[in-house]
Amino acid sequence: MSRAFDAIVIGAGQAGPSLAARLAGAGMSVAVIERKLVGGTCVNTGCMPTKTLVASARAAHVARRGEAYGVRLPGPISIDMATVKARADTVTINARTNLEAFLAGQQGVTLIRGHARFVSTHQVEVGGERLSAPRIFINVGGRAAVPDMPGVHETPFLTNTTILELSEVPEHLVIVGGSYIGLEFAQMYRRFGAEVTVVEKTPRLIGREDPEVSDAIREILEAEGVRFRLDSDCISLAPRDGGVSVGVDCTSGDRAVEGSHVLLAVGRRPNTDDLGLEAAGIATDPRGYITVDDALQTNVPGVWALGDCNGRGAFTHTAYNDFEIVAANLLDGERRKVTDRIDTYALFIDPPLGRVGMTETQARQAGHEVRIGVRPMTRVGRAVEKGETAGFMKVVVDSGDERILGAAILGVEGDEAIHALLDTMSAGAGADRLRRTMHIHPTVSELIPTVLGELKP
Structure with a gap:
């Protein structure tokens, strides 16, 4: 038994459902194949459940510090981990259910449950059925790496899942x-x-x-x-x-x-080892990541790889941007490239680290002469008012042309404030332009122009 579609999307992670909807909206018949949970890592085992747990942990931390703010609680703080887990589970289940409903509501999209394996360049097999399409998009994500260290096979261990x-x-x-x-x-x-x-x-x-x-x-x-x-x-x-x-x-x-x-x-590893890529002649690098060009196409015409499995980013936002690049090039007549985007990410400890562009070390290794602006969060009014003064801001600027090369904001609201620098870099504006921009007081972001006014070699 076999069926033909205009497009096949393997994996219903961050890029897959949105891409399927765009393709179907353009009049294509689309098969979305998912072997496990719709939503992929972010919805099921990554961002959504973990950041929900982080929020519960922060609530406990703030409650323990209540007296420092003049707030007295009636007794010691305790953790009901079953309730904490249930809250995270609910967030995940709701997100996954909504995404499944979204796919079900897309005319022209067929969700197929099962494990897809290539049998030729444009044909896959799922549960004994063969599906073919001139366009195939691989969005299979990744999983926790388990190194072959001594004792790992004899000892119970946990992964992020x-x-x-x-x-x-x-x-x-x-x-x-x-x-x-x-x-x-x-x-x-x-x-x-x-x-x-x-x-x-x-x-x-x-x-x-x-x-x-x-x-x-x-x-x-x-x-x-x-x-x-x-x-x-x-x-x-x-x-x-x-x-x-x-x-x-x-x-x-x-x-x-x-x-x-x-x-x-x-670390993580891509879910590419059991897709039958060799049957289609799809190339991978030594770590198993699918090799793609600047438009996210593989070496096989008509096959693309998006998200964690292509080695061009390991975040929800990079996966979604992969979708945007592919859709724009295929459907909107654009010529977008993955190398046009600026690296940016966050570490969600508390306070968080927001990062964009190069580190100082990377900038120097790339041959830039740089000026650096640094301000401790102890000198950021918003942080002082909140009683959360750990961390600092750091901006790296090219000494010659005033380009902002990168920045790190480790501190309260650093994951949000970093976007002021990201957006300035994306717009092609330099440090001088942002230095002259008025920001709202009292915020963390208002100190970014101040830091840029204090650059030093």
Whole structure:
């Protein structure tokens, strides 16, 4: 049995449903194939449930600090983790249900449940049925990477997906990996009341950031009681009665950390290893990411790859932008390119880190002479008024042409304020233009022009 469509979208993550709707709106018949949960990582195991948990953890943190604001509660703060989990589950289920309803309401779109595998360049098989289309869009996302470290196959461990199933607070959560996912869970579960130790093999946290950013994040989390074991060059896992032992050092000191649970947060891998890509001749890089050009087309004409599986971004916003690029080029006569977008993302600890463009280190490595503007959040009125003065602002500007090359805002509302810099960069305006722009008082963003007025070599 076989069916023909005008387009096939494999995966109903962030890019897939929106693209299917645009294609169907242009008069195409579209098959959307999803083997598991509509909504992909963001809706089901990523942004939505985790940021809901972050919000619950922040509520607990603010409640504990109530007396500093003159607010006295009747008793000690306690965590009902089952209720916390139920709240996150509800947010996810509602989002997924709404997305399923959206797809069902699209005339010309057929949602097919099952696992798609290529059998030729423009033909896939799902549950014994063959589907064909001249246009195929791969949007299969990614999953947690599980390194082949000693003891990993004998020891129960959590990933960013399975930790969402916990309905109790771990006594001692050991997190292997000191980057974005690991740090968000570290602060979250510390605020829920767990002991937390982060094990990281490199000398500092989130190594892609400038050293002062890494150091400040460590200080923020240590102030809340998160412990760190950096330079852990000999990581291993072993089961223990009622818990787990994580080896961290083969030569000296405390060579292991004992915990009740261990979370592996050491990166992601694309869901491309069981798609039958070889049958279609679709090229991948050594890590399994599908190779795409500037328009997100693969080496096979008529096949595109969007979202986490193409290695051109690992965020919900990059996946959605992939959809926008493909739709604009196919349907609107535009010539948009993935290299035209500016890198931007956030680390959602509290306070958050908002990032755009290059770090100072990256700018210097690229050959720029730079000027730097820095302001601690202790000198940002909005942060002082809220009693949340951890962190700082940092802007990197080219000394010659005044281009804003990048920025980091680690501090209260940093994930929102960073957009003032992102939008200025996208508009092609320089530091001088933003420096002369009036902002609202009292906000975090109002200090951005001030920082740009204090640039130094």
